[in-house]
Amino acid sequence: MSIADTTETHLQSMTGFGAAEGSVGPVHWRWELRSVNGRSLDMKFRMPSGTEALEPDLRGTLRCLHRGTVNASLKLDREAVMEAFSIDEEGLSAAISAIEKVRARTSCADPRPEAILSMRGVLATPAPEISLTEDELTAISAGFSDALDALLIARKSEADRVAALLHARCQDIAARVRKLREKTSSTRDQMAERLRGQLGALLADHVSEERLAQEAAMLAIKADVTEELDRLDVHTNSFRALLEAGGAAGRRLEFLTQELMREASTLTAKLHSAALKNDGLDLKELVDSLREQVLNIA
Numbered sequence: 001m002s003i004a005d006t007t008e009t010h011l012q013s014m015t016g017f018g019a020a021e022g023s024v025g026p027v028h029w030r031w032e033l034r035s036v037n038g039r040s041l042d043m044k045f046r047m048p049s050g051t052e053a054l055e056p057d058l059r060g061t062l063r064c065l066h067r068g069t070v071n072a073s074l075k076l077d078r079e080a081v082m083e084a085f086s087i088d089e090e091g092l093s094a095a096i097s098a099i100e101k102v103r104a105r106t107s108c109a110d111p112r113p114e115a116i117l118s119m120r121g122v123l124a125t126p127a128p129e130i131s132l133t134e135d136e137l138t139a140i141s142a143g144f145s146d147a148l149d150a151l152l153i154a155r156k157s158e159a160d161r162v163a164a165l166l167h168a169r170c171q172d173i174a175a176r177v178r179k180l181r182e183k184t185s186s187t188r189d190q191m192a193e194r195l196r197g198q199l200g201a202l203l204a205d206h207v208s209e210e211r212l213a214q215e216a217a218m219l220a221i222k223a224d225v226t227e228e229l230d231r232l233d234v235h236t237n238s239f240r241a242l243l244e245a246g247g248a249a250g251r252r253l254e255f256l257t258q259e260l261m262r263e264a265s266t267l268t269a270k271l272h273s274a275a276l277k278n279d280g281l282d283l284k285e286l287v288d289s290l291r292e293q294v295l296n297i298a
């Protein structure tokens with residue numbers, strides 16, 4: 001199994017760096033791949049002239065990253081090849097004409113041959129060959145795979161660090177939900193007693209039994225947070241399962257953090273005491289820290 005294949009079974013961060021370099025014949029190449037967060041997979045290539053034909057296949061190879069903005073840069077250096085120098089006859093004639101004009105106005109020694117050769121336009125050299133052979137292109141393409149492997153290793157290492165933080169946050173959220181479940185359960189009797197007192201006062205004012213029943217039902221519904229607590233447990237367990245499954249789980253984890261925040265907000269709004277509302281705000285803070293870390297997952 002190649003390193004690229006592990007993206008289906010392991011979490012990947014969207015941030016990382018990978019590089020690879022090598023030589024084939026007179027050509028030295030170096031690939032650098034940088035990846036940062038992005039809503040989708042955005043690939044940007046910077047490649048020298050003569051290597052454009054490689055880009056379509058390289059783009060296909062990068063699709064294993066799933067998400068992130070990836071910048072791929074290729075640098076090429078070709079060793080200088082000694083070419084036979086040739087004299088540009090027109091350039092030499094122009095140089096000699098200029099020398100004669102100077103000598104006609106001044107008294108100076110004859111210039112040495114190497115001085116004349118150093119004058120601009122006297123020597124002509126062939127234009128460097130920029131085309132690449134099939135073997136060179138193949139080696140450069142293989143080098144890209146090596147750089148991608150290095151990037152994937154970096155992204156997995158970062159994802160492992162983030163996953164550990166996410167697991168810890170899930171434990172904190174589950175513990176907070178358990179405490180809220182205990183606290184809200186212990187206060188139900190107090191709420192019932194207060195409600196009975198309120199009902200007694202209403203009975204003294206000759207309110208109908210039907211109206212009392214309706215008011216009691218509405219108060220009970222507003223005060224009951226069992227469903228919110230249950231859904232928080234379900235979403236937290238689903239979140240942990242996605243972390244364990246690995247792969248391209250980033251979008252689904254983001255969705256679950258939205259659901260967790262929605263339930264935490266509803267729960268906090270329904271809590272009746274200041275102390276419980278502070279517990280609800282602490283829960284929302286934990287969920288928000290979860291969301292911040294999830295944004296790094298591909």
